[in-house]
Amino acid sequence: MTWTTIRKRPAGDPPPNLPDYAAARANFTWAAARAELEGLPGGGLNIACEAVDRQVHAGRGAAIALRWLGKTGERREFSYAELATLSDRFAALLRQLGIGKGERVCALLGRIPELYITALGTLKAGAVFCPLFSAFGPEPVRVRLHKSDARLLVTTTTLYARKVQAQRAELPALAHVLLTDLDAAETPPAATQSFQHLLDSAPTCGITLDTRAEDNALLHFTSGTTGSPKGAVHVHEAVVAHRLSGRLALDLRPGDIYWCTADPGWVTGMSYGIIAPLVNGATLVVDEAEFDARRWYSILEQERVNIWYTAPTAIRMLMKVGAEAAQGHDFSALRLMASVGEPLNPEAVVWGQETFGQPFHDTWWQTETGAIMIANTRSQDVRPGSMGRPLPGIDAAIVRRLPGGGIAVLDIDQPGELALRCGWPSQFRGYLHDAARYQECFVDGWYLSGDLASRDADGYFWFLGRADDVIKTSGHLIGPFEVENALLEHPAVAEAGMIGKPDAFAGNIIKAFVALRPGFTPSDALRKELIGFARTRLGPAVAPRELEFMADLPKTRSGKIMRRLLRARELGLAPGDVSGLESDDAEQAES
Numbered sequence: 367m368t369w370t371t372i373r374k375r376p377a378g379d380p381p382p383n384l385p386d387y388a389a390a391r392a393n394f395t396w397a398a399a400r401a402e403l404e405g406l407p408g409g410g411l412n413i414a415c416e417a418v419d420r421q422v423h424a425g426r427g428a429a430i431a432l433r434w435l436g437k438t439g440e441r442r443e444f445s446y447a448e449l450a451t452l453s454d455r456f457a458a459l460l461r462q463l464g465i466g467k468g469e470r471v472c473a474l475l476g477r478i479p480e481l482y483i484t485a486l487g488t489l490k491a492g493a494v495f496c497p498l499f500s501a502f503g504p505e506p507v508r509v510r511l512h513k514s515d516a517r518l519l520v521t522t523t524t525l526y527a528r529k530v531q532a533q534r535a536e537l538p539a540l541a542h543v544l545l546t547d548l549d550a551a552e553t554p555p556a557a558t559q560s561f562q563h564l565l566d567s568a569p570t571c572g573i574t575l576d577t578r579a580e581d582n583a584l585l586h587f588t589s590g591t592t593g594s595p596k597g598a599v600h601v602h603e604a605v606v607a608h609r610l611s612g613r614l615a616l617d618l619r620p621g622d623i624y625w626c627t628a629d630p631g632w633v634t635g636m637s638y639g640i641i642a643p644l645v646n647g648a649t650l651v652v653d654e655a656e657f658d659a660r661r662w663y664s665i666l667e668q669e670r671v672n673i674w675y676t677a678p679t680a681i682r683m684l685m686k687v688g689a690e691a692a693q694g695h696d697f698s699a700l701r702l703m704a705s706v707g708e709p710l711n712p713e714a715v716v717w718g719q720e721t722f723g724q725p726f727h728d729t730w731w732q733t734e735t736g737a738i739m740i741a742n743t744r745s746q747d748v749r750p751g752s753m754g755r756p757l758p759g760i761d762a763a764i765v766r767r768l769p770g771g772g773i774a775v776l777d778i779d780q781p782g783e784l785a786l787r788c789g790w791p792s793q794f795r796g797y798l799h800d801a802a803r804y805q806e807c808f809v810d811g812w813y814l815s816g817d818l819a820s821r822d823a824d825g826y827f828w829f830l831g832r833a834d835d836v837i838k839t840s841g842h843l844i845g846p847f848e849v850e851n852a853l854l855e856h857p858a859v860a861e862a863g864m865i866g867k868p869d870a871f872a873g874n875i876i877k878a879f880v881a882l883r884p885g886f887t888p889s890d891a892l893r894k895e896l897i898g899f900a901r902t903r904l905g906p907a908v909a910p911r912e913l914e915f916m917a918d919l920p921k922t923r924s925g926k927i928m929r930r931l932l933r934a935r936e937l938g939l940a941p942g943d944v945s946g947l948e949s950d951d952a953e954q955a956e957s
């Protein structure tokens with residue numbers, strides 16, 4: 367698709383932060399990017415210090431760091447100075463409770479101010495922050511609390527009662543649970559404490575920060591085809607990439623009003639919902655409410671949002687509501703609209719231009735990369751359907767794994783696996799307790815992403831699909847293992863296989879195929895029961911939306927469920943068409 371970006375933007379817009387792509391790449395060094403940070407006395411580095419304290423040191427303490435819009439119309443604002451003090455106090459509180467360096471602190475919270483205080487305070491204390499998606503059911507929550515050996519959890523009374531309390535005995539490492547919504551007079555439920563009470567009684571004087579660049583800072587769970595979720599570990603040095611990508615890809619600058627619609631339970635909500643905008647001195651707009659097209663348009667208008675980072679599913683939902691809802695709003699403050707997390711269809715890019723006077727700018731990255739790697743930026747023409755070009759400092763290529771080990775870098779327009787040359791600061795440093803799975807991601811100094819893509823002659827990358835069986839649904843990455851395991855716990859289920867079924871809004875929905883045990887017969891009632899059973903365990907964001915019974919599930923000789931055959935069947939492809947199968951699946955299927 368040849369297409370020239372027409373930006374109907376006011377002449378007063380500041381020039382882009384990345385005016386000359388080729389020159390910025392040619393002159394780039396990570397050392398120079400690192401030198402832009404303040405650092406700690408003695409050579410250390412701390413993400414929260416760069417995000418908050420640094421702005422105070424630069425005389426921007428009174429600027430608004432966080433503007434919170436409550437579900438029911440409340441507004442609360444926190445200046446950088448206030449956020450610095452509150453995060454200091456949370457760090458002091460952690461030290462008083464004996465949470466040591468590198469120990470994990472989890473948050474199971476919606477988008478409320480306490481989440482931001484917890485995240486930044488944990489980083490200041492030198493502990494590792496691990497956000498959990500509040501729409502997860504009890505099972506994904508238990509698995510992640512367990513696998514992270516969480517020592518402390520911050521959550522609400524309701525989320526605790528629904529998702530954690532019954533499993534507390536299985537989590538011996540979890541020494542403290544802090545509830546954010548207790549009234550001063552209320553007695554906390556057994557084995558919990560009041561977040562507010564502890565924060566109020568924590569020392570107000572600053573704490574000494576003593577983290578090094580290579581100390582662990584963040585833990586984000588993500589999924590693969592097999593096994594339980596993987597905990598990707600990131601270090602404080604990641605902030606070098608957060609700052610740089612926020613500035614170059616999202617065009618952030620001090621004083622910007624910035625809205626990232628991603629939930630902080632996932633990596634986007636952390637890297638670009640908290641760190642990158644604060645490090646660049648912006649004001650975060652945080653909306654507690656769920657998606658609502660009319661509400662979103664008024665937030666963009668009334669808060670005078672300059673930079674908006676959102677996701678394809680949300681954009682498609684806005685498109686569905688229709689253009690009238692957008693009409694009559696003044697979006698003139700919007701300088702850049704960007705998207706991430708799943709393929710952004712060309713129609714959505716073009717719709718952005720028609721509705722807002724500028725296209726959506728697609729960006730690509732992953733939990734493992736920690737920061738944006740590939741982007742369409744303000745100064746370049748957007749190619750609708752393309753993810754853009756690698757940022758300065760990032761080397762990306764399309765490769766093929768060679769049977770005897772090693773990789774071959776492929777030519778332009780050849781489909782292959784998207785790979786990144788190792789060495790960028792926000793690269794994950796391991797999967798927690800899973801060294802072997804970590805090693806498998808690297809070949810000859812390249813990180814292999816598991817995404818299939820191609821690169822055109824001008825260096826733009828085009829997404830083709832996943833090389834594995836994980837599924838993107840509404841932008842959330844779901845692994846088959848958790849879903850299939852939950853179904854297998856039901857007494858009627860003998861075998862379960864999950865696929866992504868293409869959906870016009872969510873990208874994919876999760877569809878499960880189930881073979882029943884002897885003595886059970888397929889029925890509508892049983893189908894509903896199984897879906898309900900999975901929802902109770904997994905939560906609505908992870909549970910299958912559709913379920914189909916089969917006499918037997920297709921398996922390899924070694925007994926692996928062949929999800930790709932299930933998918934081919936669902937999409938009406940010929941059963942013999944196994945072109946998209948992993949090589950061992952394909953061999954098995956042919957045999």
Ligand code: WT7
Pocket residue numbers: 588633634705706707708709710728729730731732733734753815816817829831832838842843
């Ligand atoms: C996977 C990573 C991106 C950070 C938040 C999610 C898919 C990401 C795009 C894009 C097509 C995309 C890939 C990737 N993805 N961005 N612009 N176009 N697909 O991180 O949960 O680790 O998911 O999201 O498949 O591997 P994540």
